[in-house]
Amino acid sequence: MAIRPHIKHTHVYTTHQATDLHLDVYITQPVEPKIPKPIILWLHGGYLITGSRNAIPKWLLNYAIAHQWPLVSPDYRVLPESTGFHTIEDVLSAYTWVAQSLNQLHPECRADPTRIIVAGASAGGWCALVSALHFSTPVDTIPSPCALFLLYPMTDPGSEKWAQSVSLPGATVDPDTARDLLEDIPRRIARGDISLGEEFPKSEEELRTRKRLPLLYAILEKGVFLDYLTGVVGFGQKVLSGGLTEAVEERAKQLFPLDSGEFGSSFPPTVVVHGTADGEISCGESVKLVKKLEEVGVGVQYLPVPGADHVFDLELEECPLAEGDSEEPGAVLSRALQALRGYANE
Template sequence: MSSFPLQIDGYKSKTLDFKSTKDGAIKLDVFYPENVEGTKRTVVLHYHGGFLVVGNRYSFFPYWMVRGCVSRGWILVSPDYRLIPESTAQALLEDSIDAYNWVLSSLPSELGCTVDSVLMAGSSAGGYLALATAASVPKKPSALLLLYGMLDPTFDRYLTPGTTLFGGPPTDTSPILARFPISSADDDREKISSYPVQNLATDARFPLVGALHSDALVPDYMTGIPGLARSIRAEGVEAIPQVHRNLFPLSFGDLKDLPRALLVHGTIDPLVPVDLSTRAADVLGKAGVEVDVQLPTDADHGFDAKAGDVDIEGPDGEKVVAYGSLRHALKFLDSCAGSSA
């Protein structure tokens, strides 16, 4: 049984367990054409956003991307992954890698089709996971589409205390940090992999996102190392222990074999500064990656999800903020489809 947000004639959906943990199964959704059996298909694998702390495979949903898949006969896969702070980012990255490997190894037998190419996409925190996953796996995807991604945990925003998430005055973060402490080796909390947010203003967990920003604790909570952001600020990225350097692909990853990448980021994004994408594009380009960047001047964070259910290539698509960049993104994916690495 699937709760996939779209029902479209000619397409089906399945909710499946792609891995098991001691705290339960982790799920993904597959949205696929009815006549997929015996065919060769492109797969779009999309990682959701939520600052690594909240969200699930239905959160901040990219309807435009799903409808783009439908018009092309592609398959879309949307996985959950474990969340901070009950887990560290090592578990999140492991889940993201396992979802990609599931697409390669298990999706063909599940649907009776051949996977022609995998186009990897991610939004916000999902953009970070897409980049880190692609940098970690030996068989690369055919494309990377990174939407307003939290691409570099060593960015000043995550190392410098005092900047609040929405630009308001600083608040006392101690109650929320006490309620959601950093993960530790003997942490016995249930590791959650799905946390849908109905209302950011009233949600009990979302304030942790603000606390991690205002107190500059993002690298600490990602790794489970108290004080890591402070050490990076003082000593540079060499302060990051070897065992956790896979979580910092722009600083330590072997990037030269990554596929073509498109980065889309609105210049008025108040939550993830556009400099994260422009700097990432510079690093990727210097590593030899073919990089394209779209910087719409009227787009804020999550602009594409805020548009709701829209066919970005149809007449109504022109009403969407930065629709030209989203159409460009689909054309980019078109150019990469069917060219498996």
């Protein structure tokens, strides 16, 4: 099945150094035009280095269209040309646009800005988590998210794993290419280059044309991911030698939600889905988040997918209503969507 019929509108939501950042708004003509609908703000994955706003799970987009929920997917600045601070700034700007401008520009979609679900996969889950923590201090003019939906999220970049060399399953880059890519990064930063990521490949032929994936592999294998997340050379080594607490300064604490986030009972209800055999981002990161939320009384549902790896949902197009206790990926995702409907008062 293809994507259900819909209308896509594209807008510029912010600009940095003459680089426009866009977001796509997916809407349908409402069958019930007088009934306000929840909004999904979708944040793509890609280790904060690659990916694009087009990387929306088919099953999620089809669900949003079928239920007449507007779905918004923005660009955001990525590493290593930018830092995690820039990513957070963009994600919050996109959230503000959704809360303040979506209904003004598209009144036909009947979006309810008091019911924004912030959702993200992998590194997009990190984006969703840090943006929700921003609202731990209420913002008078902008409603807080009504729920979070985190799909195999990166939640714990402060752990030692991300401070040292990481080799992704099946991902390789030859040493000479890695060296050239890493040596070019300081020049990109000095020029003030901005990257918004890159489309994920859909075939082996496309894979050979991609430039961001080898850069991603080189950064992870060199063990400098945290250096570029924080903008501090040698940050990862400081974490390994003295721990995150010794390495992190006050401003950078927002980049490490599990270690420094101020979770409280007002944190939005959260649904987390993670494969138990994830070879890229351990489901243990999700378990740590769920435990922290449970400790402070936040409504949270953790739905593990037995034996599933990272991006286990890539080929799914629909999530039919789950019956019984099936542990098939589509059934687990269907239960997750039902939980979100409850949190969004649908």
